Amino acid sequence: MEKDVVCGMEVDGKNAESFEYKGKKYYFCSRACKEKFLRGPENYLAKKH
Numbered sequence: 267m268e269k270d271v272v273c274g275m276e277v278d279g280k281n282a283e284s285f286e287y288k289g290k291k292y293y294f295c296s297r298a299c300k301e302k303f304l305r306g307p308e309n310y311l312a313k314k315h
């Protein structure tokens with residue numbers, strides 16, 4: 267399982283929406299979460315560190 271960094275949900279990497287950003291692949295539970303991420307990736311990445 268992969269973690270959706272936008273909403274925090276666990277997602278199945280095989281079927282999920284995904285996007286590669288700065289060499290790392292991110293997975294999303296839905297297109298809506300992916301779009302939120304695309305609008306401001308750094309907002310979501312900053313929370314983790």
Ligand SMILES: [Zn+2]
Pocket residue numbers: 270272273274275294295296299
């Ligand atoms: Zn989500």
